[in-house]
Amino acid sequence: MASLFEGNASEWVGKVFTAEPYPVTSVDIAKFAISLGVRDAIHFDRAAARRLGYPDVVAPLGYYVVVRLSRPHLIDITCLARDGTSDYDMPPSRTTTRMAGETLVEFRRSITAGDRITLRQEITGVEEKQGRSGPLGVVRYEFSYLDAGEEEMIHETYSRLVR
Amino acid sequence: MTGLPDASADAPVITALQARPDPLQLFCFSAVTWNLHRIHYDLTYTQGTENLPDLVVPGPMQGAWLLQVAATAAAAWPGRVESFSYRNTRVAYVHQLLAMEGTVISSDGTHAALSLWVRLEDGTRTCEGVARLRRRTGAPAQPDVASPGVAPAGGT
Structure with a gap:
């Protein structure tokens, strides 16, 4: 069976990517909350957030995705794949489905x-296996979301599938 | 315990959120998350190149909705969301009615676990996950959340 990945994909294991800090703003949080249809005042009103002990408006829990997807993918638009994605963080693949x-x-x-959040991303595994609908490539990642004091705010384990 | 249904076999389903995302909402979410995958906002590409019937609801969007359900349940307990694991099991398309639901699968007074899912009208689940909650006490368990002015995660 031909490999889904090009070259020696295992050499990508252990690669670390660290993005420039992502500055979290009240506007950004409001945009995210609106896009979800979330209306809780603590996402829009600093006074409401402070009454609950927060220093400023609070991001919905799912907001971490903004940090994960935005900063690392700020590349020239001509460098994006035809489907709009970027593959900077995975071994080159012979397939296009992600x-x-x-x-x-x-x-x-x-x-x-x-908050100013620094995203540290490490590839922890690359493997191929037989899925229900054919060969499947799996790239595993660990993400650390660090605050300005380098304390970990969020830790994420994530896998990306290639078919 | 209060605020959460008992973790019994007949525990009531938590129905905390419904959404019927339209193309505008998918575009807004894609833009703010910088998710540039065309299948979420470019119908011509989605149908013509990917052979999909309609725009696809982003997986992280469904995960974020389930997190809202968990956060709401945690706040009422009261507690906070410690962790959340999920995976997308089927494709959800624009204009479909999505019900974000859940039930309590375990609780011991200090910790609780919620099973959460996104369900289509025909019963198909498109996203499934488990949220683990920790009950909030007078003394926060984690040093960083004990800092003045910083409230625990999940308190929404």
Whole structure:
């Protein structure tokens, strides 16, 4: 069976990517909340957030995805694949279908406006196996979301599927 | 315990959220998350190149909705969301009615676990996950959440 990946994909295991800090703003949080249809005042109103002990407006828990997808993928638009994605963080593949696999997120503290989050990403595994509908490539990642003091706010284990 | 249904076999389903995302909402979510995959906002590409019937609801969007369900349940307990694992099991398309639901699968007074899912009208589940909650006490368990002015995650 021909490999789904080009070259020696296992050499990608252990690669670490660290993005420039992502500045979290109240506007960004409001946009994310609106896109989900979430209306809780603590996502829009600093006073409401402060009454609950937060320093500023609070991001919905799912906001970490903004940090994961935005900063690392700020590349020239001509460098994107035809489907709009970028593959900077995975071994070159002979296939074009990409899917999200299982995600595990551990929350240490909330994200609030004013945070500057540094994303550290490590490839922890590359493997190929036989899926229900044919060969399947799996790229595994660990993400650390670090605050300005380099304390981990969120830890994420994620896999990306290639078919 | 209060605020969460008992973790018994007949525990009531938590129905906390429904959504019927339209193309505008998919575009907004894709833009703010910088998810540039065309299948979420470019119908011509989606149908013509990917041979999919319609725009696809992003997996992280469904995960974020399930997290809202978990956060709401945690706040009422009261507690916070410690972790959440999920995976997308089927494709959900634009304009489909999505019900974000869950039930308690375990609880011991300090910790609780919720099974959560996104369900289509025909019963098909498109996303499934488990959220683990920790009950909030007078003394926060984690040093970083004990800092003045910083409230625990999941308190929404």
